[in-house]
Every structure is written in C-alpha cells, then in structure tokens.
Amino acid sequence: MNNYTNDNTARRYKAHVSILGTTQLHLRNPYIIAWWSAAFPGFGHLLLSKYLRGYALFIWEVIVNTNANVNASMIYSFQGNISMAKEVLDTRWLLMYIPVYLFAIWDSYRTTVDMNRFYVLAEREEHRFNSFSIGALEINYLDKRNPVVAVMWSLFIPGLGQLYIHRILTAFFVIIWLVIFYYNSHIQEAVVFLFLGKVKEATAVLNPEWLLFIPSHYGFATYDSYMNTVENNKLFEKDLRNHLSENYQSKAFRILKGQKVK
Template identity: 80%
Template sequence: MNNYTNDNTARRYKAHVSILGTTQLHLRNPYIIAWWSAAFPGFGHMLLSKYLRGYALFIWEVIVNLKAHVNSAMIYSFQGNIDMAKEVLNTRWLLMYIPVYLFGIWDSYRTTVDMNRVYILAEREDHRFNSYVMGALEINYLDKRNPVVAVMWSMFIPGLGQLYIHRILTAIFLIVWLVVFHYQSHFAEGILLLILGKVKEATSALKPEYLLFMPSLFGFAAYDAYVNTIENNKLFERDLRNHLTKNYQSVGFKILKGQKVK
C-alpha cells in the first residue's frame, strides 16, 4: 500500500495514521456519545478522539466526585438510606460538580453532530490519507483486527483491547486509572477474602467510593475497543479498495446492471 502523508493539500481528511494510533472520522450516534458522557464525564469525548478535553473531564469527575462523596451517596441511595445519602454529600463540592457534568453531556452531543457533518464533507472530498507510519518508537499501519478479541482483552484488563488495535493514548490512560481504582478500592484484597469465605471481612475491606468507578471503566474499554476495531476494519477495506482500483483496475472497466462490460 502506498504511503500518503496528510500534508494539508486537502481541506478535510477522513483519517490520520500516527505512531500513537489511527484517528478517523465516521458517523456516530450523538445520543450514544452523550450517554457515555453521562455514565462517566470524559468518555464521550474520548470516543470522539477529543483526548485533551476527555482527560480533563475524566480527572475532574474523579476528584470532584470523591470530594463531594457522590459515589458514597449513590450507594446509600441504592440501600434505601436516603437520609444518610443526603448527610454524606458535600454541597460545596456538589455545586461545582453538577454544571461540569451537564456540560460534558451537552458538549459531547454538540461535538458529535458537528463531526458527523465534517465526515460527510470529507467523504465527498475523498482525499487520500496516510495508511502507514514508521518512527523510532513505533510502527503503525492500517490492518484488520478481530473485534471479539479486542473486547475479550478489554474485559481482562481495560486498555489491552486498545493496545491490540493501536490506540496507545487511550490504552495508557485506561491502564493507569485501572491501577489507581484497583489499588484504592482494595479490590484484590476483597476478592481474596471472598475466596476464603470471609464475606464480612471482604465487604468491610472494599472502598466503595473507588470501586464504583470500575464498572464504567470496564464497560467503556470494551465498547471503545469493539467500535474502533470495526471502524478501523472498514477504513482498511476502503483504503485497499481505492488503492487496487487506482493502480490495477482497467480504465475501461464498467458495471452496468450487474454485468461487467470492458
């Protein structure tokens, strides 16, 4: 496959391959992106490859959530202890938490709608983009991957599925925060005590305010790996088809009503 560089000769590119990953435009459902932002601020933007904004919202969520005791209040609410949920909340931090939380949902929805429009324009322009890059630290290229394998590795350890499809920035971010949540929640200690049959000790050892972050992290890692594997496969097939058409297909080749005419 020829190596094209995104040298700004086109107004819009559909994709860009770098040593840190493959970034591409494709149609997304804005409601799904907004839902992921509601599940955990920052996830919606990370699905859009808006990494800096996504990381900022993610870190904000973790810090302010812990300071406002939002997760602790949720746990008491699940248990039906509404009075304790109200008492544990820190309203000084909560008043800062709510506007940013709502902004993350709104901005991810708005950005998705805008990026869908940009994708349609880039699709019409259909300019070639680079499909292979080699650097001192990494090699990245368009290739086909198995989405089921990506999901499987993500369910073992969030971030491994992203490493499989070469989404390096997202992979590192997920792995680092998994370590933080895993350690702070005493998850391994709780599992060990549970295996030993010490249910009460396991329950008391766990830190639920950190543990409640982990389901969202696992779910996002699996979804992100699955969707991006499928979209990368589509991008590879389209790029290969364009390359073969341009370099090997006869100029006089036509298809009329399902029949080839030369």
C-alpha cells in the same frame, strides 16, 4: 499500501495514522456519545478522540466526585437511606460538580453532530490519507483485526483491547486509572478473601466509593475497543479497495448499470 501523508493540502481528511494511533472520522450516534458522558464525564470525548478535553473532564470527575461524596451518596440511596445520602453530600463541591457534568453531556453531543457533518464532507472530498507510520518508538498501520478479540482483552484488563488495535493514548490512560481505582477500592484484596471463602472480610475491606468507578471503566474500555476495531476494519477495507482500483484495475473496466454481466 499508499505513501500519502496528511500535509494539509485538503480541507478535510477522513483519517490520520500516527505512531500513537489511528484517528478517523466516522458516523456516530450523538445520543450514545452523550450517554457515555453521562455515565462518566470524559468518556464521550475520548470516544471522539478528543483526548485533551476528555482527560480534563475525566480527572475533574474523579476529584470532584470523591470530594463531594457523590458515590457515597449513591450507595446510601441504593440502600434506601435517603437522609444519610443527603447528609454525606458536600455542597461546596457538589455545586461545582453539576455544571461541568451537564457541560460534558452537552458538549459531547454537540461535537458528535459537528463531526458527523465533517465526515460527510470528507467522504465526498475523498482525499487520500496516510495508512502507514513508522518512527523510532513505534510502527502503526491500517490492518484488519477481530472485534471479539478486542472485547476479550478489554474484559481481562481494560486498556489491553486498545493496545491490540493500537490506540496508545487511550490504552495508557485507561490502564493507569484502572490501577488507581483498583488500589483505592481494595478490590484485589477482596478477591483474595473471596478465594479463601472469607466473604465478611472481603466485604469489609472494600472501599465502595472507589469501587463504583470500576464498572463504567470496564464498560467504556470494552465498547471503545469494539467500536474502533469495527470502524478501523471498514477504513482498511475501503483504503485497500481504492488502492487496488487505482493501481491494478484496467482503465477500460466499466460496470454498466442495469445490464447483466455475461
């Protein structure tokens, strides 16, 4: 592959390969990104590789949600107990929760629109970028990987799919918070009771407030690993095609439009 580095000689780069992962610009649907922010603030920004903003919003969601008893209120709403759903809400925390929740949705949508524009400009500029990075701790390179394998590992344990495609920052963040959610929800203990046929004990030991965090966590890890595997494959194929064209294709080679090759 090439030996180019992102040395700020171009206005925009489509991608950057570092020992911590591959970050790239590509077209995204703003509504899908906004939907993930609505499902869990921070997820939309993590999909955009806006890590610091994503981490801040994610941690904010967990802290304020648990203190405002939002998940507990949702559980009572699912059970049809509306009066109890209202009673458990802590308005002191809830009034802080709503503005940041709306900001996460709006900002992820706005950022996606901007990044799509930058992608179009970077695609026209076609400046080369580094495709191989080696350091004392890690090696990362553009390669083709199987999206189905990424999904499979994400369904086993969220974060493993990200490790498979070398999204180190997202992988560690997802795995650490999965452990926190598992521990506080007692889901592992409930699974053991289910294996023993003790359904009542399994239900009693669960902490539903923390349990509600887990489905969206699994969904995000699966979607993120699949989507980024597909986009990394596209980036690899285009980079390899450019490399072969520049170094191995005859300078006299031409494709004439409208004429059949005999």
